[in-house]
Amino acid sequence: EVQLVESGGGLVQPGGSLRLSCVASGFTFSYHWMTWVRQAPGKGLEWVANIKEDGSQQYYVDSVKGRFTVSRDNAKNSLYLQMNSLRAEDTAVYYCARAPAGAPADYWGQGTPVTVSS
Amino acid sequence: QTVVTQEPSFSVSPGGTVTLTCALSSGSVSTKYYPSWYQQTPGQPPRTLIYNTNTRSSGVPDRFSGSILGNKAALTITGAQADDESDYYCVVNMPNGIWVFGGGTKVTV
Numbered sequence: 001e002v003q004l005v006e007s008g009g010g011l012v013q014p015g016g017s018l019r020l021s022c023v024a025s026g027f028t029f030s031y032h033w034m035t036w037v038r039q040a041p042g043k044g045l046e047w048v049a050n051i052k053e054d055g056s057q058q059y060y061v062d063s064v065k066g067r068f069t070v071s072r073d074n075a076k077n078s079l080y081l082q083m084n085s086l087r088a089e090d091t092a093v094y095y096c097a098r099a100p101a102g103a104p105a106d107y108w109g110q111g112t113p114v115t116v117s118s
Numbered sequence: 119q120t121v122v123t124q125e126p127s128f129s130v131s132p133g134g135t136v137t138l139t140c141a142l143s144s145g146s147v148s149t150k151y152y153p154s155w156y157q158q159t160p161g162q163p164p165r166t167l168i169y170n171t172n173t174r175s176s177g178v179p180d181r182f183s184g185s186i187l188g189n190k191a192a193l194t195i196t197g198a199q200a201d202d203e204s205d206y207y208c209v210v211n212m213p214n215g216i217w218v219f220g221g222g223t224k225v226t227v
Contacts, residue, residue: 035217037164045156045164045207047217059215062119095163102170103154104209104217108163 002026002107004096009112016086016116022079022096022109030054030074033099036081038092039111047104048094049081063089086116120144122210124220130198130227138223139190140208146189151210153191155184158205158222167206168193195225203227 008020022034036048049060049070058070069082079096093113097105121143130136140153147153149171156164166175168184171191181196191210195202208220 037219044205044222045158045209045219047209047219050217061216100169102152102173103166104211105154105156105164106166106169106175108166111163 002098004098004107004109006094006096006109006112009094009114011115011117012086013118014087014116017082017084018086018114020081020083020094020096020112020114024077024079024096024098027098027107029072029077034070034072034079035097035099035104036070036079037095037097037105037108038090038114039095040089040092043092046092050099050104051079083114086114088116090114091116120212120218122208122218122220124206124208124223126221127224127226130195130202130225132198132200132227134198135194135196136198136225137187138193138195138206138208138225139187140192140210140220141190142210147191147210148186151191151212153184153186154209155182155191155193156207156209157202158207164207198225198227200227 003025035050051070067085093111095111096109098107100106123141154169155167158164172184207222
């Protein structure tokens, strides 16, 4: 059974940093692109970033470029999102997802909430 | 900045058929944009319905189907059931590699 478990969310002040983690199981992690998607309170889904199977390519939505970094450790079946210079508008539930060919996501984690507030 | 547009809301009778669409501000949606569709109920993560235009995700009933209709991607629900009442999101892959979600459609059954 495919499982994705996010962690690392919490309350942080504007300008602060957080590192989200996602541990995968039930599939061969190193064979798949992985994706981060977020959802602000009461809002729709927003694709944030993805990373190639071997970590050699990453893509980001413009609003997080230069502030967020997606990475992975295939030996640990883990995906990460380093978030720096956080802003109030980054407040959201952050979902980790496995990306099949032709889609940003097929399996999703339960999400981890991030609140940026003073 | 490309905008992906969906109908804000739709109402369908139980047993009825509804087609949701997904349009691009920059032109037509085609298969090369790999449109996908997701269903979400409040407090839950999204559920994958359709990817790569018309491939149904594992376990998704065949009353959900994806297609290209004219210049838009489309999700059709045939024989709507009460538990289909959800928010539905489309997403497309842009030539620069990023994915862009639509604003979502709230479906009431």
